[in-house]
Amino acid sequence: MRLLLVEDTLDLAEAVAGFLRGEGHAVDHAPDLATADAAWAVADYACVILDLGLPGGSGLELLRARRAAGDRTPVLIATARDQISDRIAGLDAGADDYVVKPFDLQELAARIRAHARRGQGQPANRIALAGLEIDRAAAKVWRDGAELRLTSREWSVLDALLGQRGRIMSRPALEETLYAFDDTIEGNAVEVYISRLRQKLGPGVIETRRGLGYLVP
Amino acid sequence: MSRGWSLAGRLSRHILPLVALGWVATIGLVVWALDHEIGELMDEEMETVVQTTILLLDSAEHGHGRDPIPRELGLTPDSDEQVLRVTAADLPVSPAPWGVLKRDGFSNAQGWRVLRRQADGATIEMGHSLAWRREEVLESTNVLVVPMLPLLALVLWATRRTMRRSMSPVGRFASEVTGRRPDDLSPLETGGLPDELRPLALSFNDFLHRIDALRQAERHFVANAAHELRTPLATLRARLETGGPDVAAQDIATLDALTRRVERLLQLSRAEAGLGREAGEADLVRILRLVLEEEARHSPGPIRLDDGDVERLPLRVDPDALAILLRNLIENAVQHGIGDVRLRLYPEGRLTLSNAAAPAAAFRMAPFDKRDGSPGTGLGLAIVQALAEDLGLTPEWRIAEGRASVTLDFAPLRQG
Numbered sequence: 001m002r003l004l005l006v007e008d009t010l011d012l013a014e015a016v017a018g019f020l021r022g023e024g025h026a027v028d029h030a031p032d033l034a035t036a037d038a039a040w041a042v043a044d045y046a047c048v049i050l051d052l053g054l055p056g057g058s059g060l061e062l063l064r065a066r067r068a069a070g071d072r073t074p075v076l077i078a079t080a081r082d083q084i085s086d087r088i089a090g091l092d093a094g095a096d097d098y099v100v101k102p103f104d105l106q107e108l109a110a111r112i113r114a115h116a117r118r119g120q121g122q123p124a125n126r127i128a129l130a131g132l133e134i135d136r137a138a139a140k141v142w143r144d145g146a147e148l149r150l151t152s153r154e155w156s157v158l159d160a161l162l163g164q165r166g167r168i169m170s171r172p173a174l175e176e177t178l179y180a181f182d183d184t185i186e187g188n189a190v191e192v193y194i195s196r197l198r199q200k201l202g203p204g205v206i207e208t209r210r211g212l213g214y215l216v217p
Numbered sequence: 218m219s220r221g222w223s224l225a226g227r228l229s230r231h232i233l234p235l236v237a238l239g240w241v242a243t244i245g246l247v248v249w250a251l252d253h254e255i256g257e258l259m260d261e262e263m264e265t266v267v268q269t270t271i272l273l274l275d276s277a278e279h280g281h282g283r284d285p286i287p288r289e290l291g292l293t294p295d296s297d298e299q300v301l302r303v304t305a306a307d308l309p310v311s312p313a314p315w316g317v318l319k320r321d322g323f324s325n326a327q328g329w330r331v332l333r334r335q336a337d338g339a340t341i342e343m344g345h346s347l348a349w350r351r352e353e354v355l356e357s358t359n360v361l362v363v364p365m366l367p368l369l370a371l372v373l374w375a376t377r378r379t380m381r382r383s384m385s386p387v388g389r390f391a392s393e394v395t396g397r398r399p400d401d402l403s404p405l406e407t408g409g410l411p412d413e414l415r416p417l418a419l420s421f422n423d424f425l426h427r428i429d430a431l432r433q434a435e436r437h438f439v440a441n442a443a444h445e446l447r448t449p450l451a452t453l454r455a456r457l458e459t460g461g462p463d464v465a466a467q468d469i470a471t472l473d474a475l476t477r478r479v480e481r482l483l484q485l486s487r488a489e490a491g492l493g494r495e496a497g498e499a500d501l502v503r504i505l506r507l508v509l510e511e512e513a514r515h516s517p518g519p520i521r522l523d524d525g526d527v528e529r530l531p532l533r534v535d536p537d538a539l540a541i542l543l544r545n546l547i548e549n550a551v552q553h554g555i556g557d558v559r560l561r562l563y564p565e566g567r568l569t570l571s572n573a574a575a576p577a578a579a580f581r582m583a584p585f586d587k588r589d590g591s592p593g594t595g596l597g598l599a600i601v602q603a604l605a606e607d608l609g610l611t612p613e614w615r616i617a618e619g620r621a622s623v624t625l626d627f628a629p630l631r632q633g
Contacts, residue, residue, distance in 0.1 A: 009448050009452060011452045012452040012455055015452060015456050015458075015459055016455055019455065019458065022459070053444070080443065080447035080451070081444065082447065082480070083440075083537040083540070084504055084507060084508070084537050084540030085536050087507060088507070088536065100447070101448055101450070101451035102447060102451035102452075102472070102473075103451065104454075104458070105455055105458045105459065106458075107514070
């Protein structure tokens with residue numbers, strides 16, 4: 001899924017973004033308020049990880065402005081402000097979650113997945129599909145009790161389709177979830193991942209609608 | 218302890234007797250003057266009567282030959298107030314309340330004031346009873362003094378009232394200072410204060426401003442220190458976590474322990490800087506749930522809350538201080554307890570927290586006091602104690618029947 005990481009401490013941002021990319025997410029990094037506002041306005045993010053103390057203003061101002069404009073993107077505040085009053089202010093401003101630095105990256109990733117699922121209107125963790133058992137919180141797939149190994153990108157494609165289950169996702173929409181602004185999009189990447197997924201998951205999981213895109217029934 | 222004293226009391230004790238004494242002295246002086254003047258007036262009256270009698274006797278001699286000189290003229294001889302006696306050498310002396318006088322002029326004799334004058338062949342004696350003269354003076358004094366007594370009472374009442382009204386700014390000033398909450402560092406209102414008190418209030422305001430500035434600086438420092446420490450710790454942790462298989466999990470655990478220690482030290486600094494005395498309003502139920510949500514993520518065992526169906530419990534406390542207090546209590550129970558942690562909230566504001574405890578368990582309140590081998594920082598309950606005191610709470614600590622518990626009685630605000 002595509003994420004926006006708003007963090008002004010570059011070392012920390014690199015480490016967090018690197019970890020999330022390793023989890024298969026496309027991560028855009030915004031080091032200040034203006035960049036974050038611009039990125040948020042044009043891209044459709046599954047979740048925004050938002051620091052509060054930013055060059056150019058407070059992350060809360062940006063959050064309030066987006067919420068006032070009707071944006072429902074899940075937002076997870078990740079900040080060094082550890083007081084309960086800051087947490088309450090963040091939640092009241094429209095944040096979905098609040099983590100205090102330093103945080104566990106695994107836990108951060110789990111929370112992002114949970115909020116992204118809720119943002120897609122599918123809060124259930126476990127899904128049974130065509131003989132598969134899928135745990136979206138743990139990013140794992142089993143067939144007959146045996147775990148199927150998926151790469152992070154393969155999981156991202158499957159997770160994006162599961163998030164839009166029953167609806168067709170076009171190739172550009174899938175690319176949007178796989179690539180950040182600075183990534184180079186390979187021409188047939190989506191087709192390659194779909195093909196690999198079909199091989200691993202078996203038939204009946206991902207369907208192709210010619211000229212339109214893909215869907216998980 | 219010595220008994221206190223009040224300016225109003227001291228002024229009353231000193232001024233009211235002085236005013237009363239002044240009035241009494243004035244009245245005494247007036248009575249003395251009245252006595253003297255009435256005496257003079259009566260002496261002049263006696264002189265007038267005697268001289269008139271002499272003239273009468275003279276005219277009687279030259280106009281109509283030698284008529285017998287009357288024994289008494291005008292005034293009855295047996296009066297107990299005024300007597301006039303006229304005697305001649307060839308006539309018997311009529312009786313009088315006083316004896317024989319040897320010389321002319323005024324004299325006091327046998328309770329009478331008498332004026333004696335010699336005329337040709339006669340002696341005229343005019344007497345006033347001293348008792349009567351005193352009675353006359355007393356009557357005049359009564360006419361003067363009796364209306365003055367209520368006037369004196371009125372003056373004393375007005376003086377006391379004026380003193381009280383003059384002292385009322387002092388009372389209001391004292392009430393404003395003593396009636397303040399400890400966290401209220403706003404300046405005192407100096408308008409309406411007398412010139413004697415205004416410099417005191419202005420100096421007091423200067424002190425308040427300096428205390429507020431120092432307290433704010435201390436808090437900002439702690440808040441900034443928390444922010445400045447947490448971000449590099451977060452970077453270090455993220456790097457360790459993404460550092461690959463070479464990074465030992467123990468390194469991350471050490472870093473987490475360091476983070477907790479730093480966090481506790483900063484919390485203790487906040488508590489000692491008077492965070493608990495900050496003004497504010499907090500919903501105990503919401504804060505309890507937020508704290509529990511965080512703590513439950515890291516707790517190895519269950520943390521159960523029975524909220525007693527209380528949806529909201531507003532308190533007049535600083536929310537951050539309340540959250541730190543609750544977090545430390547829960548973490549202490551999780552870390553040092555040996556079983557589940559239970560919290561129960563009652564509608565009247567009572568919160569109890571309990572956990573299964575080891576047989577040798579004890580509450581260690583002093584900073585850095587911890588049992589040997591404890592993974593804790595030894596600061597949690599010291600932070601709780603400091604904050605509870607500032608929040609006006611008296612935690613009830615108890616270890617009995619294998620469970621350790623603490624009870625806090627909050628004072629909920631009335632919900633309108």
